[in-house]
Amino acid sequence: MSIRNPSLPLPLIKGGKAEENYVGRFAPSPTGPLHFGSLITAVASYCDAKAQHGRWLVRIEDTDIPRIYPGSEAHILRSLDAFQFEPDGEILFQKDRLAIYEDVLEQLAEQGWVYACQCTRKMLGSNHIYAGTCRNLQLSFAQQAIRLKVTDTDICFEDRLQGRHCSNLQHDLGDFVLKRRDGIINYQLAVVVDDYLQGITDVVRGADLLDNTERQIWLGRVLGYPELRYLHLPLAMNDQGQKLSKQNLAQPLDLNQAPLLLQQALTALHQPPVVLDTPARMLQQAIAQWSIDAIPHTTQLQGSYA
Template sequence: MIAGYRGRFAPSPTGPLHFGSLVTAVASHADARAHGGEWLVRIEDLDRPREVAGAAQAILDTLAAFGMHHDGPVCYQHDRLAAYDAALAQLAARGLTYPCGCSRAEVARHGHRGSEGTIYPGTCRAGLPPGRTPRTIRMRTDEAVIAFDDRVFGRRSQHLEREVGDFVLHRADAIHAYQLAVVVDDAWQGIDQVVRGADLLDSTPRQIWLQRALGLPLPHYAHLPLVLDPEGRKLSKRLAAAPVDPAAPLPALHRAWAFLGQPPPPPDCTLQRFWEHAITHWRIERVPPTRSAPLPADQ
């Protein structure tokens, strides 16, 4: 058992819940309940132009239909903008951020490749060049190596300056970056256990860097394999991944459970019986420590 466990599921309302997101929901819910903890839901709707009308409520309704009931009120990031601005102001007052006037094309042209894409070359680090106007706000990195113990992948480390570089906290389209918002919200909600997809594994050192800079507590992390479609691509709403069917939850729950490496539930069980089995038998150490795996059959 993990004392005082408080976890969360944080989908973006850019479409209905698909199987890849269901895997994350199932794992985070089972992990929380198996430890006698709380499971919160946060709707990460900062990117309003990409939001699909009605998707947030559809996701909440699907979670309930699949037997996953959250604790407390749902948090919506669009209500939290003042908190993100306050965090930016705190970092700026300590000289940890700076305005950047570079476009993505310029960064791609002058930067070099790192583990997370093109590394910013530091053009505006010492001040905006003459004639430039701010487009983004970047977080300074340094020579520190950020290390953490992932509950699925084990010990991980990253040299931020060399592998990532100074990263964006406020985007050119005036939207707060995910890295900032997730750190501020996890601390505000008291989240101490984060179970999420492995596409965010390499983002974790940046978030730890921000947590330390803001004086926030550091959660424990567990990253799950991503589900790949038949073409080897991550399932996503952008690629029109088929939504799960809230009218028939058990087949998808069984496939998600098997994808996570867990022991099979009794055959022909009810939804209630599935979750009784899941909460009793969940072991995160059974989750395969791989970044991705194929879509299970019949999905």
């Protein structure tokens, strides 16, 4: 598949007017089994899409192949079944789409937006803002990282839950990597391209990804993609005050307890109570009474969810 003119929007997946107004997604990475924090994101993204008569898609973000945890993709699919989520389309796997991302990188190179970078982590040291060391060296792209140029521009967006968020990428980050030296496509590139190609209009995800958003907005603008709406959810924390994550050894979802866990996830999101029933019926009730205003307008949920 080739995307030769990214300034021309592709048609959205066929459907009604409501589908064109709202297309959401749940996009886990298979670096471990889903945990309670993952469930909160899945529930919120699903209910938000369905409450607005929109579509809800599932995408497995598995471009970082060395970090894929054995069996985690299968656990994600089993979890979707156990909680009776109903995606509105075929599940997409990013590892099957690497040629698409390479094609976009080629376009960016032709337009002068990217360059090869030979800097290693050791060379960069503790500097978290890239100084543009390789920007004008015109290095070969072979076996080098590929960075996207940024400009001295304030990028702002209104998060539906967290409010206004701004960043000047040149001052706060510098030119950032779209493809690593080892050939792995960076998350920022893959997510922007796939959100566009899937017709995504709304992103509901955890607040740990809030600081990625300006990078994704910038890349989308460079490519001529339409801007999205964002809602960043407060994070579930463990007893040590760390966000629930695979790296922090969060417990996998017990799929035999799906109704109870679903009820707990909705309670964590401060949603009105739902009757303990099959997950499908509970989700329908949650959709009918879904309220963004009820979700805490913070980046962390109170209490421990270990």
